[in-house]
Every structure is written in structure tokens, then in C-alpha cells.
Amino acid sequence: MPRAIVTREPTTSSARWRSAFAPGEVIQRVRPKEFAGWLPNPHRxxxxxxxxxxxxxxxxxxxxxxxxxxxxxxxxxxxxxxxxxxxxxxxxxxxxxxxxxxxxxxxxxxxxxxxxxxxxxxxxxxxxxxxxxxxxxxxxxxxxxxxxxxxxxxxxxxxxxxxxxxxxxxxxxxxxxxxxxxxxxxxxxxxxxxxxxxxxxxxxxxxxxxxxxxxxxxxxxxxxxxxxxxxxxxxxxxxxxxxxxxxxxxxxxxxxxxxxxxxxxxxxxxxxxxxxxxxxxxxxxxxxxxxxxxxxxxxxxxxxxxxxxxxxxxxxxxxxxxxxxxxxxxxxxxxxxxxxxxxxxxxxxxxxxxxLGYRHVLRQLTLPLEAKPGSRVAFWLWLENVGVAPLYRDYALALRLRQGRTSTVLPLDLDLRTVLPGDAMLTGSFVFPRALRRGEVEVHIGIVDRRTHEPVAELAIEPRGPDRWHPLTRIDVL
Incomplete structure (x- = not known):
């Protein structure tokens, strides 16, 4: 997996997010709403x-x-x-x-x-x-x-x-x-x-x-x-x-x-x-x-x-x-x-x-509700290309973990050039950043340049962030 890039961004706060889950639950499922409008995506x-x-x-x-x-x-x-x-x-x-x-x-x-x-x-x-x-x-x-x-x-x-x-x-x-x-x-x-x-x-x-x-x-x-x-x-x-x-x-x-x-x-x-x-x-x-x-x-x-x-x-x-x-x-x-x-x-x-071209919809992402820094976090992802062709550039689908002013970008092991119209599913894991403090961390998803880890395209999901990252959920940091 490519080396994560850590950046600093403005601090955000939120109300307690986990109240909808029963005490014994350990898994969360994220199912974003599909966005039906035009996307300012390149190469298509x-x-x-x-x-x-x-x-x-x-x-x-x-x-x-x-x-x-x-x-x-x-x-x-x-x-x-x-x-x-x-x-x-x-x-x-x-x-x-x-x-x-x-x-x-x-x-x-x-x-x-x-x-x-x-x-x-x-x-x-x-x-x-x-x-x-x-x-x-x-x-x-x-x-x-x-x-x-x-x-x-x-x-x-x-x-x-x-x-x-x-x-x-x-x-x-x-x-x-x-x-x-x-x-x-x-x-x-x-x-x-x-x-x-x-x-x-x-x-x-x-x-x-x-x-x-x-x-x-x-x-x-x-x-x-x-x-x-x-x-x-x-x-x-x-x-x-x-x-x-x-x-x-x-x-x-x-x-x-x-x-x-x-x-x-x-x-x-x-x-x-x-x-x-x-x-x-x-x-x-x-x-x-x-x-x-x-x-x-x-x-x-x-x-x-x-x-x-x-x-x-x-x-x-x-x-x-x-x-x-x-x-x-x-x-x-x-x-x-x-x-x-x-x-x-x-x-x-x-x-x-x-x-025309590619249009990616995240159908579901499964993550744990909580994790310890340094531990390996398992996930399951279902992506659907509802366009008629793949993305021909070597961009990466990535998760961004953001806590306060600190962000870590984690490219996933999925080659978007191979995602033809239809489904692509990925079972994988990543190391929960050791620098995270006890509390909560935001999880975002985006399509990024592999070298700079800057977002270059959007998924067809809501919400859409102004920085091309899509906020998905949170994970409790133990």
C-alpha cells in the first residue's frame, strides 16, 4: 500500500454520532445516496x-x-x-x-x-x-x-x-x-x-x-x-x-x-x-x-x-x-x-x-465502529461504475481519516482502470494511524492523484465536499 500522506486542515466538531447503534454492535455500514447530476470530472x-x-x-x-x-x-x-x-x-x-x-x-x-x-x-x-x-x-x-x-x-x-x-x-x-x-x-x-x-x-x-x-x-x-x-x-x-x-x-x-x-x-x-x-x-x-x-x-x-x-x-x-x-x-x-x-x-x-466514460457510485463501505491506533482495520467496499467505460488514468480510490487539524490519506488497493461498467468489490485492511488521539476520526472517500494524494475527481454520491472529498462516517478512536 502506498505511503500515507499526513496534512493539516481546520478543526471541526460534531454531535455524538454513535447513538444510533446498540451497545453490542461493532460494525457499521455506510450507504451514500447516489448523486444524479453533472460532475466536473476530467477525461470524460x-x-x-x-x-x-x-x-x-x-x-x-x-x-x-x-x-x-x-x-x-x-x-x-x-x-x-x-x-x-x-x-x-x-x-x-x-x-x-x-x-x-x-x-x-x-x-x-x-x-x-x-x-x-x-x-x-x-x-x-x-x-x-x-x-x-x-x-x-x-x-x-x-x-x-x-x-x-x-x-x-x-x-x-x-x-x-x-x-x-x-x-x-x-x-x-x-x-x-x-x-x-x-x-x-x-x-x-x-x-x-x-x-x-x-x-x-x-x-x-x-x-x-x-x-x-x-x-x-x-x-x-x-x-x-x-x-x-x-x-x-x-x-x-x-x-x-x-x-x-x-x-x-x-x-x-x-x-x-x-x-x-x-x-x-x-x-x-x-x-x-x-x-x-x-x-x-x-x-x-x-x-x-x-x-x-x-x-x-x-x-x-x-x-x-x-x-x-x-x-x-x-x-x-x-x-x-x-x-x-x-x-x-x-x-x-x-x-x-x-x-x-x-x-x-x-x-x-x-x-x-x-x-459518458466513468461514473463511480459507492454502494456500501463496511467499517468497524471503533479501533485502536496502530491496529489493522478491516473493511469491505462495493463500488459500481454506472458509466459506460473505465477511468483510463492511474488515479487511486482513497480514504481520508481526519481528526482535528490532522489528515491521513490511505490509497486503496483497487486499480480504477480495471473497473469496467458494473460492480467492483474489495476486501482489505489498513493500519489505523498511530498519531490518532482518543475520541473520533472522520472518514472521507475520494479519487486522488497517486503522487500528491490530492483529489482529482468526484464520485457520484452525496454529500459532495467543496474539496472533492466525500464525508462518509466516523470511527471511535480507543
Missing amino acids: GTTTFQRFNGDPLNPGLTWSDKDGPTVFKRFAGNLTNPDYPDTTISYCRWVWAALEPEKGRFRWAMIDGALAAARARGQTLQVRLQPYASDSGLPPWFWDLGGRPDRALEHSGDDVERSRWEPDHNHASYLRHWGALIAAFGRRYDGHPLIESVDIAYAGNFGECGGNASAATSRALVERYRRSLRTTRLISMLGTHGCRYGARFPDLGWRHDCFGDMSAYGHGVVPEGLAWNSMYEDIPRGIQSGRVADTWKTAPVVFETCWTVGYWEQKGWDVDYILAQGLKWHASVFMPKSSFIPERWRDRIDAFDRR
């Missing part, structure tokens, strides 16, 4: 897009995939997102030309500014470096230094125009120069505590579909990301060669950028309602062909809306079906483009958000 839930908590939403049904933030306003103290779920994650993308306007000259100030803005707004930052966005984004110097267009497009009729701005991703120049950008980014930012994840958006328009990159090229580019970002979480793009290759690495998550697409219009070619779309074909086929059906057990699944939720409503798509599928596929993160959530769907989106 809805994200903002190209902006941060408190920023205005995109107008109407609009958004920009390519225009990542470059100017950062001073934070005014307002974290609310009207017509949008509360969030602890921001998601930002920048095209290559914005990041490296001249060969070897990187505009890291944009990334630094975004990280500072995220910190001020209580968010971490998901990042995508994207090669290009439609007909813009590739730096002009790329062509000057030997970049070659995708020649196959020149002979494909309607795609001749694309051949003027879409590169051949298999050419050595692309691998060399794009790979150099990823390596430089990794040298500066790998392991940064505020970077939630980085997309393996190695090729294609917006970095989404892999362009014309072959399986061999895709493997080489994925390995460039893995070598450059050894600590930071990486997220593959579902349906690409790179995602299929990355499926062998349990720490690589995946994302799909057209979640919610129910367009199935026949256009006189197939029966109405039976055309190809993302929700019935692209996502489930991608999960199957990419061999990522079980990835959620060890790495996060991320969904970005196809268009916006407002557009779904406009088209009359079945939002209940869409959201149920997202939960069935074990999503941890949802990115609806910082676009308004229709009022009549807000409750359903909020309920969906609350189940």
Missing part, C-alpha cells in the same frame, strides 16, 4: 470546439474545422456555456500551414495559448494537427521542397481540382516533412499534463480518412506518432489503415467524426431510408474491420457529431437511437462542435453526457 464528457468554457457558441448550425484559435482573450470568470453541456475538455485543431508557415519555424504560441486558456477555464485540451482542410492548409513551402500531388486524382474526372491541393501521402517528401512536424510537437509537448490526447490524423482531408496513404505508409506514420508521443494519449481515426494497425496497441483509443449521421435518402438509386450512412454502416463496419470492438476497455472512444445536434433535429433523425448507440459503443468523449443543443433535446443530451 462533452467538449468545446475551437473555443473554451464561457466562450460564445458557434452561430446557428455553423462551425469551422480548420480555424483553430490563434488569439486568446483574457478570461472574464464566466464558465457557463448557454445551450450547451458543461465541460472539462476543449478540442482544438490547426492546419499545417498555420503551425509551420515556414519550414522549421513552428508557431507554438498558438498551442501554448490554448493550453493556458484551457487551464484558466478548468479544461484539458484535445489536439489535432491536420495536414490540410479541403483546398487550404498545406504550407506553400511543402510543394517548393518536393511535395507531390496525388496523381491518381488527375485522371479521375471530378477530382481533377482536388489534385491541385491533395498530396501524395506515400511520397517520401510527405513522410519526411509531416513526420518532422509531429516529432517537433512531441519534443515540446509529450507528457504535458493539460494535453488530454492527440489525434493520429496522419493523412487525408482534415486528417480524417487517411487520404491515399497505403497500409505501409500508414504504419510508418502511426509509428512516428508513437515514437514522438510516448506518454500522451493517442487517438486513431476509425476506418483508416492506421486505426487497423493501431488496434494492436491497447493504449491507443479511436474516434469517429460523423457520429449521428442518419442520412439514408435513396435519391432514386436505392429505396428511401436504406442508403449508406455512418450510424448503420460506417461506424459499425469500422469497428468490425478495425478490430477495435474491445478497445474501450483500455483506451477512450471519442465521437464528433456529423454536422451538429441542431442539424439532427432539423432533419428529424432519431436522437434516442443515436445516443443509445453511442453509449453501447462505450464512448468517453462527445464533441458536438460548440453548437447549440436544441431545447427539447437538452435533457436527453445531458443524460447522455452524464453516462
